[in-house]
Amino acid sequence: MAKVKGTGDFYGFNPGEKLVLKFIKTKKYNSGVRITEKDVAAQKLAQQYAKAFNEKHRPVRGKEPLDLFFRIGTLISSSKDQLDGTVRKILEDELMMVEIPIYGEFKKFNSNTGWSSGEGNLPGAFSRWTWVESNGKHLICDLQGHRGLPGGIKTTDGSSNYYAFSDPAVLSKVSGSYGPADLGEEGQKTWFSHHVCNDFCKSLGLEGKVSYNSVINACAQTGYVERAEMWLGRMLEAGVQANEVSYNSVINACAQKGRVSRAEMWLEKMLAAGVKTDAFSYNSVINACAQRRDIERAETWLEKMLSEGIQADEVSYSSVIKACVQKGELDLAGYWLERMAAAGLQANEVTYNTVAGACLAAGDKDRLERWRKLMRLEENTVLKDPPLLKPSRPSSCTTKSLDDVDQDILSDALPKRVEETRRRRPATESRKKEDGGAAVRKHRPTQVSVDRSNTWMWARLLIMLVVLQLILAVWSDYAVQSAKS
Numbered sequence: 001m002a003k004v005k006g007t008g009d010f011y012g013f014n015p016g017e018k019l020v021l022k023f024i025k026t027k028k029y030n031s032g033v034r035i036t037e038k039d040v041a042a043q044k045l046a047q048q049y050a051k052a053f054n055e056k057h058r059p060v061r062g063k064e065p066l067d068l069f070f071r072i073g074t075l076i077s078s079s080k081d082q083l084d085g086t087v088r089k090i091l092e093d094e095l096m097m098v099e100i101p102i103y104g105e106f107k108k109f110n111s112n113t114g115w116s117s118g119e120g121n122l123p124g125a126f127s128r129w130t131w132v133e134s135n136g137k138h139l140i141c142d143l144q145g146h147r148g149l150p151g152g153i154k155t156t157d158g159s160s161n162y163y164a165f166s167d168p169a170v171l172s173k174v175s176g177s178y179g180p181a182d183l184g185e186e187g188q189k190t191w192f193s194h195h196v197c198n199d200f201c202k203s204l205g206l207e208g209k210v211s212y213n214s215v216i217n218a219c220a221q222t223g224y225v226e227r228a229e230m231w232l233g234r235m236l237e238a239g240v241q242a243n244e245v246s247y248n249s250v251i252n253a254c255a256q257k258g259r260v261s262r263a264e265m266w267l268e269k270m271l272a273a274g275v276k277t278d279a280f281s282y283n284s285v286i287n288a289c290a291q292r293r294d295i296e297r298a299e300t301w302l303e304k305m306l307s308e309g310i311q312a313d314e315v316s317y318s319s320v321i322k323a324c325v326q327k328g329e330l331d332l333a334g335y336w337l338e339r340m341a342a343a344g345l346q347a348n349e350v351t352y353n354t355v356a357g358a359c360l361a362a363g364d365k366d367r368l369e370r371w372r373k374l375m376r377l378e379e380n381t382v383l384k385d386p387p388l389l390k391p392s393r394p395s396s397c398t399t400k401s402l403d404d405v406d407q408d409i410l411s412d413a414l415p416k417r418v419e420e421t422r423r424r425r426p427a428t429e430s431r432k433k434e435d436g437g438a439a440v441r442k443h444r445p446t447q448v449s450v451d452r453s454n455t456w457m458w459a460r461l462l463i464m465l466v467v468l469q470l471i472l473a474v475w476s477d478y479a480v481q482s483a484k485s
């Protein structure tokens with residue numbers, strides 16, 4: 001009925017009467033899964049590594065040698081369609097696999113995503129070893145089969161100490177090279193993010209041989225922060241030089257998870273070790289502090305960054321500014337906007353919207369206008385020339401009047417503006433009452449048109465927002481109704 005294509009290697013056991021025929025279940029078949037040469041290639045490759053491992057490391061259990069080996073199947077194809085009623089069972093020329101069965105209790109020891117049953121040290125250590133041995137080219141995993149124990153089923157050599165595996169997965173450089181279970185390099189990363197070295201790994205000295213950075217990076221990227229930290233710790237303990245990639249991965253991972261103190265600690269360690277820091281190192285920490293609205297800490301790190309001669313970018317400043325705004329520290333936000341402008345950086349739209357929203361909420365149109373100019377979102381900016389000097393930080397921003405602070409901020413570089421601020425001050429009360437009207441116009445006649453256009457701009461924006469919300473409300477109602485129907 002079936003024709004045999006090639007011969008299988010039934011290592012470890014004599015071919016008996018009993019054989020296992022493997023073919024794809026119809027549901028999986030319909031989703032496109034097939035048995036191919038790649039499955040046999042994976043088995044052969046795994047067995048090559050197993051053989052090399054047994055010879056090189058001669059694992060033992062007690063004093064007895066402990067071998068591991070893989071079943072290698074043979075591909076055969078059906079000579080005709082075999083149906084179960086009208087449903088496919090096997091189609092003509094469809095490939096199947098013939099194998100000697102695994103005798104004894106069948107267990108799964110680890111998966112192709114790094115899960116481990118925790119039974120026996122050898123499977124996990126072997127998987128890891130294949131990766132180290134191949135320099136990252138292959139990772140043999142998804143180890144399942146029978147763990148031969150004293151008193152149990154023996155091999156043809158009479159040994160009770162062995163692992164007989166079948167259907168391994170190979171994670172190679174390019175996913176799919178060894179069939180659908182081959183999740184490629186990404187799969188390797190995931191596997192390592194779950195793998196914890198056991199005593200066997202350690203006795204093989206595998207820890208020192210791995211690329212720490214790739215493991216740290218894998219853990220960090222998959223959100224396993226503690227594990228990323230653990231690996232960086234081990235790397236340092238082992239005396240392996242950690243570089244900016246090692247530290248930045250961990251710092252960023254900690255920061256992303258909101259573990260500010262941990263992120264800070266690693267940045268401090270990085271600095272202490274004399275490892276070159278960059279904007280990324282600091283921005284992660286600054287952003288984490290800012291997310292917690294811990295302005296002081298965010299500021300401290302930004303100042304530290306600048307004092308270390310690291311070029312702070314838009315992200316560095318924007319994080320701090322956003323935190324200031326969210327905490328209602330508008331003066332401080334203004335101060336950092338100044339610093340940002342002085343550094344020649346332009347705020348992006350998000351930052352602009354954040355500060356503009358705060359000004360709008362506070363009904364502070366003047367401030368908005370100043371900030372708009374500061375952020376160079378207008379052609380006719382008062383800050384174009386000359387460049388600003390470093391402004392002094394408002395010491396206690398909330399207790400100072402806005403005008404005083406503005407005077408601090410705008411001193412030196414903007415004498416004209418300061419003068420205007422001074423002149424305006426007596427009119428503060430009336431200006432508030434008149435909603436940015438006459439008092440301002442009286443002292444600054446040239447600004448009338450700008451004020452009016454700003455008012456219109458905000459009015460239009462508000463109308464647009466209301467309309468948008470109405471549309472959204474109607475749409476979501478409609479969506480709910482159509483979902484119900």
Ligand SMILES: [Zn+2]
Binds near residue numbers: 124125195201
């Ligand atoms: Zn390990």
